[in-house]
Amino acid sequence: MANILANEALEKINHEQSVLLQFSNEIAGVRIKADLECAVINVLRDVLDTKLAMIHTFDDDGFGLTPYMSDTSLFKDVMPSHDERVAIKLTIEEPYTARVVSSKEPVVFNVEEELRTTNSLFAQLWKKVGFQNTYAALLRVGNTNVGTLWLLADYLDPAVVKGICSQISMAIANIQANEKLILYKQQLEQENVYLKEQIKTIYNFTEIIGNGPQMQKVYQLMSLVAESNSTVLILGETGTGKELIARAIHNASPRKDKLMIKVNCAAMPANLIESELFGHEKGAFTGATERRIGKFELANNSTLFLDEIGEMPLEAQVKLLRVIQERELERVGGKDTVKVNVRIVAATNRDLEEEVNAGRFRSDLFYRLNVFPILLPPLRERMEDMEALANFFVSKYNKNTGKNITRISPKAMQQLHSYLWPGNVRELEHLIERSVLMTTDNLLREVYLPKKADTQNAPEENIFSKTLEDMERTFIISALKRCKGKISGAGGAAEVLDIPGNTLHSKMKKLDITKADYFS
Structure with missing residues (x-):
């Protein structure tokens, strides 16, 4: 047994x-x-x-x-x-x-x-x-x-x-x-792409040029919010430098040791926005051959810059709001909840309040983003910074092109002051680049401005509350300010207004325009 x-x-x-x-x-x-x-x-x-x-x-x-x-x-x-x-x-x-x-x-x-x-x-x-x-x-x-x-x-x-x-x-x-190794590999690959983009564009915060009163207000707001985790909404026309401001805020924050992740909301197809922002699991949709982490996970413990946020479709706005509120997300096709610690900096050239009223932007998302708004002034409202900006771009493209331009002629500077700049600082940079390429010696004599200034983006005046004489007086003073008080000759207000110098003197006398009006 x-x-x-x-x-x-x-x-x-x-x-x-x-x-x-x-x-x-x-x-x-x-x-x-x-x-x-x-x-x-x-x-x-x-x-x-x-x-x-x-x-x-x-x-x-x-x-x-x-x-x-x-x-x-x-x-x-x-x-x-x-x-x-x-x-x-x-x-x-x-x-x-x-x-x-x-x-x-x-x-x-x-x-x-x-x-x-x-x-x-x-x-x-x-x-x-x-x-x-x-x-x-x-x-x-x-x-x-x-x-x-x-x-x-x-x-x-x-x-x-x-x-x-x-x-x-x-x-x-x-x-x-x-x-986890696959995710880390993807993260490193994507971070490498962002680093290459940064190196390519040579981001340097000395590129934020300007010491006029308008920019001083911007700098003060940046210093107040940089060290916090608060959401920032940067507002301003196209070309005013919203991304530079976003990077400066990130660089001055406790998150500066990690890479700031940028998302251009206007450049993403509507059917791929969710996958780009939140990632997807393998097999989540046709073409999803492997798991992919989204921009939110990539920006964990860092800053996510949502550029052109006003262009985001309404259906994507709902999901974005949930992630910002709950600080967690689910990848497309996944069931697991991923917690994220991301600081949001958003930017737009649209009037979001107007977009909300028109039903194109969710009011709850607007209130969530509009915690700390920073409004960037258009270039036409900070003409005192024109000379510093122009010289900076001349120096930059001197290095890129191997030129040795040492100064800008008074005529060229007057041209810069008399133009309306609908494209703001970005347009200025591109025109300076072209002018540098066209210059054959060390003096930049002319800026190759568009033949007709685009006045569509110029600020609208309330014409119904003014007489014709008031409007003429305001317009002449504006031209004189842009030309730094120069009345006649190349780059003068008379040239900008396309009238003889004597005619402009007569109009100034008739309308009682004195130096105090355009040098104030």
Whole structure:
């Protein structure tokens, strides 16, 4: 009798080792979740004659658990009930999970006994499936909890279940580590692209040129908000330097050691905005061949610059608002929640209040973004900075082109002061670049301005409250200011107004225009 019992024990040990060896061989080369799921389901079916009820994995906070994989064929006859249970967000405080987490050995729940004592939703589901027992075990690698394993069967050897758990734990840990490496690789690749873009454009905060009263107000606002985490909304016409201001705010913030991520909302197709901002999982849509992290994750613990925010479609605005409010997101096609710590700096050349009234921009998103607005003045309102800006761009393009232009002629400077600049500083830079290329010696004699100044973007005057004489007086004073008080000759107000110098003198006398009016 003793020999028979010894042989039975030996056969049991050999069977356990055989099962574990076969399972080990099945998952040895597994590198992705889909392959592991296939291996686990096959081994449980072929070797243990059971099916996988569920594997949950722990969230990053170690408190919540998320469904990781299951054999849905086990629940084919009770799918509505199964889906309802899966939708329940589990934590380590859920009674069954708490028992599993606190136990060093697999836990066996007798279905009938659980129905009598708790009649829980989970026990009701187990009863519908039709097995006598539920086997559960903690998946653990070293001192780290990886997840929980749940099996339904009439009988399973707890020792075999424990051995399988050990191997599944290691496989899941390896897959998760591999997924993180892929994400880090993508992040490094994308950061490398941004760094190359920055090097290409040679961002330097000395490029914020101007010391006039208008820019001093901007600098003061920047200094007040830079060190906080508050959302900033930069407003201003096209070409006023909104991105430079955004980068300066980031560079002066506690987040400056990480790269500021820029998103041009106007350049993204409407059907791809969500994927670009929040990322997507593999297979989320046609062409999604691998998991991709979005700009929000890339900007975690840094600053996200949303340029041209006024161009964002309404459907994308809803999802953006949720992420800004909740500080968490879900990738397209994914179920996991990703927490993010991102500071938002947005910019637009649109009047967002007008867009809200017109129904093209959500009011709740506008209020969320309009925490600390900074309005950048157009170039025509800061003409005192013109000389410094022009000299800066001449120096910049001297280096780029190998020229040695040392100064700008008075005539060229008068041209710059007399132009309306609908394209603002960006237009000035491009015209200076062209003029530098056209210059053959060390004096920039002429700026190649457009033949007809675009007055469409000029500020509108309330013409209905003024007489014709008042309007003429205002227009002449404006021209004199732009020409720095020069009346006649090249670059003078008479040339700008296309009238003889004597005629302008007569009009000034008639309209009582004195130096105090245009030198104030």
